Every structure is written in C-alpha cells, then in structure tokens.
Amino acid sequence: MLPIDSLPTIAATLLLNASQAGWPSFLTVFVVSSILLFLYTKSRRIKPDYSKKNKELRQVSEARNPVDNAIAEAQQHKAEDVIEDLIRRSEEDANTSKR
Amino acid sequence: MRKVSSVLFFAMALVLSGQGCAHKLNLDPSPPSGSSGYPSAEFWVQGRLAHGLGEVVLRKGDQLNGIQLEVQGYFSGTIRIDSGYCHLKKSVNYSDTELVPFELSGKAESSCLINILVSSVYPSSYDSATLVYELKGQLLVKVMPTDKPVYVASSKVKARTDTGLAIPYDGGFGGVKATFRGCDQDYSERLSVIDSQVLMRSQALLRDMYTDQCTYEGYLDGTAGILRVSWNIWVYARDFSPLPIPKIAIDGRYVTVTADPTVAAVILDDTYSLGNVARFKWDSGVPHTVRALTVKGRSAVCRWEIFGSEWKCYQ
Numbered sequence: 001m002l003p004i005d006s007l008p009t010i011a012a013t014l015l016l017n018a019s020q021a022g023w024p025s026f027l028t029v030f031v032v033s034s035i036l037l038f039l040y041t042k043s044r045r046i047k048p049d050y051s052k053k054n055k056e057l058r059q060v061s062e063a064r065n066p067v068d069n070a071i072a073e074a075q076q077h078k079a080e081d082v083i084e085d086l087i088r089r090s091e092e093d094a095n096t097s098k099r
Numbered sequence: 100m101r102k103v104s105s106v107l108f109f110a111m112a113l114v115l116s117g118q119g120c121a122h123k124l125n126l127d128p129s130p131p132s133g134s135s136g137y138p139s140a141e142f143w144v145q146g147r148l149a150h151g152l153g154e155v156v157l158r159k160g161d162q163l164n165g166i167q168l169e170v171q172g173y174f175s176g177t178i179r180i181d182s183g184y185c186h187l188k189k190s191v192n193y194s195d196t197e198l199v200p201f202e203l204s205g206k207a208e209s210s211c212l213i214n215i216l217v218s219s220v221y222p223s224s225y226d227s228a229t230l231v232y233e234l235k236g237q238l239l240v241k242v243m244p245t246d247k248p249v250y251v252a253s254s255k256v257k258a259r260t261d262t263g264l265a266i267p268y269d270g271g272f273g274g275v276k277a278t279f280r281g282c283d284q285d286y287s288e289r290l291s292v293i294d295s296q297v298l299m300r301s302q303a304l305l306r307d308m309y310t311d312q313c314t315y316e317g318y319l320d321g322t323a324g325i326l327r328v329s330w331n332i333w334v335y336a337r338d339f340s341p342l343p344i345p346k347i348a349i350d351g352r353y354v355t356v357t358a359d360p361t362v363a364a365v366i367l368d369d370t371y372s373l374g375n376v377a378r379f380k381w382d383s384g385v386p387h388t389v390r391a392l393t394v395k396g397r398s399a400v401c402r403w404e405i406f407g408s409e410w411k412c413y414q
Contacts, residue, residue, distance in 0.1 A: 051227040058177065058218040061133065061233045066181040066188065069214040072237070072312055073184050079280040079316040080210055084244070086278060087318055087325055 011036040124221060124229045125375055127361040127393035131232040135339035136311065137255060139398045140217045140236030141171040141390065143198065148388075150400050150413035152253035152331060154239040158246065163203040168238065172199050173219040173366065173392060184211035185240055196369045210329070212314065213238040219392075221363070225373065229363075232396040239314065239331045249327040254301060258337045261302040264330060268297045270323035279304055279317030279328070292321060301332060341414040342397035347389055354381040358391035358399070366390040383408070 011033035018029035132139045138151030145155060145167055155166055163185060170178045172193040179190045186205055193199050215236035220226050241251045256262045268275060272292055277299065279286040286304055290297050297319055304315050312333045319326045345358035345365070355378045356365045362375035367389055370379060375391070387403040389410075401412040 049227050050230050051223070054220070054226055054231050057230070057232065061216055061218060062177070062179050062190065065179050065214050065216045066183075068312075069181040069212060070183055072212050072214070072314065073182070075282050076210060076212060076314040076316070077184070079282075079314065082280045083278070083316040083318060083327070087327070090320060090325070 011040075124225050124363040124373065124394055125361060126229065127363070127395040127397060129361065129393070129395050129397055130336060130339055132339070132396035132398075133233050133235045135336040136333055137335040137339055137341065137397075138235045138237055138333055139342075139396055140215050140234040141398065141400050142215060142236055142238070143167070143169040143171075144238055148400065148402055148413070149236070149238070150398070151236050151255060152239070152333065153236075154241065154251040154253050154329070154331065156241045156243065156249055156251055157207040159207060159209075159242055159244050161207045161242075163205050163207050166203050166240065168201045168203065168213070169198040170201065170215055170217060170236070171390075172197055172217060173364070173390075174221050174371065176217065176219040179216040179218070180213055181216075182211045182213040182240075184209050185213060187213060196366055196371050207240070207242045210242045211240045212331070213240060221373075221394075229394050231394050234396045234398060237312070237331065237333075239329060241329045243327070247325070247327060249329065251329045251331075253331040253333075255333050255335055255341075256301050256305065257339075258334050261300055264299045264301065266297045266299055266319065266326070266328055267295060268292050268319055268321065268323060268326055269295050272322055275319040275321030277317065277319050279315045279330075281315035281317075282311070282313040286315075286317070290319075299328075299330070304330075305332065305334060342391060342393060342399045344399050344401065344412045344414055345389065345391045347401060347410060349381055349383070352381055354379050354387075354389075356389055356391070359393075361393050361395075361397070362391045363394045364392045366392065 014029045014033055018026045140151060142149050142153060144153045172178055173196050175194045177190055177192050178199050180187055180201055187203065189201060191199055217234040219231065221231060239251060239253060241249060243249055250266050252264055254262050274289045274291050275297055277288055277290045281304065284304065315330045315332065317328045319328065343359045345356050348355045358365055358375040360375050364371050364373050365375065365377035367379040368387055384405065386405055389401045391399045399412060399414045401410045403410055
C-alpha cells in the first residue's frame, strides 16, 4: 500500500518523465497524475463542519434564556418589593409629620 | 514539453488545493458578545429602535398587547423570548432578514424583564464553515402600581468603569435622598439637583461587579416629591469591545458601507451582503437601517430617518 503523502511525488515524477516522451504518453500520465493529486488534496483538505456544533450552541443558548430570565426577574422583584416598602414607609412618615 | 507539463501541473495543483477555501465568513477574534455580558440584539419597542436593551412603562392592569415588540432576524434562524412575570415563552422560526413581530397577551400585573435571543443561521455553506454565536437583548417592562412618576433607563457598562445617568427631576432643588436596591446591594446617599437633574453614578451601585446584569430599583425623595427609578445595567467584560460604527457613504443612487474587517455581513434593510464592504441601491426618500454583524454576535446598527437626514448609530 502506498502512503498517501508520496502521491504528489509520484505524480510529479511520472509527469516529468512522461514529458520526455511524446504527447499521447504525456496525456495518459497527465490524467493519471491528476487523479493522484485529486486524491491527495481530497485526503488532506481540512473541511471543518461546524453545522452540528452551531446547532448545539443554539440549543444551549435557547435552554439558558428562560433560566437567565428567571434569575434576573427574581432579583428585580426582590429589589422592587424592598423599594416599594421603603416608599410606603416614607410616605406614611411624611403624612404623620404633616398632621 | 517540460515547460508545458510544469505549467499544467502547477495550474492543476492550484485549482485542486483551492477548492477548500470557499464559503468562509470573516472571522471575529473578539470574545462572543453574549457570554461577555454585552447585549446586541436589535429590536423595536413602541416604534423606537433599541440595540441590546430597551425599556417601556405600563400602568398596572394595562393590556400587555399595548407593547409593540419586533425583533430583527438575520438570514434565517430562531428568535426566542422569555419572561416569567409577563407570561411569555415564545420561539419563532424566521426564514429571511426581517423584523419578526411578537404578540403579547394578558394584563400587566407586575414589572418584568423580557429576555430576547436571536440565533441566526447563515446560508448553509457558510454556517457549516464557521462557529456562529447568538445575539442577546433585554426589554425592561416597568409596571407602576399607581399613576406616579417614574424614570426608566438601561445602560451597558464596561467592568470596573463608571457611567453617569442624568435623571430628570423637574421642580426639585437643593438635594434629594437617593435610595437604590439591586442584586442584594443597598445604596442611600444625598445627591444634588442641578438644572433639574440628578446625576447618578453606576460605580456607586456596581462596586466590583465583573460581568453581570442587574436591575436597580430606587427612588429620589426631595422637594418635588418621590420619583421612582429603574435602571437596568449590564456589566460587560473588560476584554470585550463593542463593534466600531461602519462608515456609510451615499453616492447618488447608491450607498457604500465599509465596516470593520471582522464583520461577516452588512445588511441594508432586508438585503444582506456577506463580507465587510457592501454597495446597495439607495433611495433617500424612505427611512433605512444599516447593520453590521460579526459571527461572535457583535453588531452595529445605523438608522436613517427622512427628517434630519443624518445617521443615528448604536454599537
């Protein structure tokens, strides 16, 4: 079995040797070399596929949205309750002092 | 013969090896806006444009459908909105670059926060080649139990920096007692009223907060009476920078948008162009919105109104 890394070298050697001969031989070797190079680049081409990862990211974000909301709203209401209570007391004090 | 074969060989190698480079979006080295605590989703509330944060005031018992909420979607994807106290849990798929309307229902019983999440899907060949992050937004809905005055505001503050909020306090003079409460922190100080305004500093409330969100509820008590204040603050990471505003040049019937090199897509109204530079047909007789968007969820929005003839930009 030939190692995949040697394919470009083989293709180049074949092509250069064939160029010494006539056109028909050269064309045959050119086609063979093309196939070898295609196989090589296909094996070496890094094609990252993020579609699955993107889908996962979207799912995680969507699951977090109501959780983040619940935390934020809980804090908001806790603060609002305290402030409304303080305002009520302040208004009661003001009314008492008026009387 | 040798020359011919060499040329053919290299031409073929170039063509073959170049095939894997297509369909790449411009990358953004910035940390994602969502996890950095920087809301950047574009939405419209009561006809006003909000970038990341917005606010609206209702009276108790008002119908929630009085809130006109539209969220901008890009390419295709999903928009999700959640609010426990405003009884909202909606997820809508959209299939174009468009404003997606949301119908709210029921009565406003108590204040709430509406969390908005925009998950965009770039055209399939691009989506598979790059990691794409979401855009977040939040709408503060302040529900007043009575017909009392209130002031609502939202701010994005860089961690360990300071931002001022000028609160209008009409008819007041001298000083006011400012009392705030939020995220288990208390604040109570006397502040001056200058030119019918009270200047509140974010640092006094935030202290050492790194990245977080907090709605500070409070009131000003002075000669003009009590003014309730709600200040929604998002503290974003120090290593995060908002996206620079794009350069927009109008040239007769065309507009050219040149955005930061990290921008993956430039959008005029409902038309998009991938890349950071784009040229679109232009009609100055109608309002327009220009947007720049990165794969990390950073965005900039510029609005052109017919009256005034100038851009108003948000980042």
